[in-house]
Amino acid sequence: GAVVSQHPSRVICKSGTSVKIECRSLDFQATTMFWYRQFPKQSLMLMATSNEGSKATYEQGVEKDKFLINHASLTLSTLTVTSAHPEDSSFYICSAFLRLTGDTGELFFGEGSRLTVL
């Protein structure tokens, strides 16, 4: 099946620094990718929709200046957590949408990135 790779899988940084997480679709082109944040009690929150060649669409309550998303190519989207603080510590998961026929498609997920801000 289709593969989505996320890197790094774990990152520890100091408060105030910025961290970049990459999401790549390895064997298909994804015009749309999504970024989620997973909280300790397992709930998955959609943060933003990343559109290739255009600005990301952020969900209500998500700070676009703090969580910078760039979808520079059909196989790569990046999430940069700027000026990270301990409350940004979380598990971040990306997904890429593989369009099949008509309006059908399937969502493939990366392995997730565990961010710890000290």
Next chain:
Amino acid sequence: GNSVTQMEGPVTLSEEAFLTINCTYTATGYPSLFWYVQYPGEGLQLLLKATKADDKGSNKGFEATYRKETTSFHLEKGSVQVSDSAVYFCALRYNFNKFYFGSGTKLNVKP
């Protein structure tokens, strides 16, 4: 609006027990419904799906039927194994490629 509600966990079962994880949804129109599974430290994997009412999705012994009349998509398995221990997410797809996820249900299967 669109939402997904699934039973809170954790659910703890003995090996070979019967599993049901409830999922209900609210949506405009006729969304596609999904179950995803997340093993420890990993991303989500598609477990099964159903695209229209009365469809039954099945995979690896798991089943779920799209019930429009009760707006439900409950996950079932007749005999769970220790290797089924994971977090299970119910999800609906709307607006072509946007997904809403439930809060997840952790399943612990004991030998």
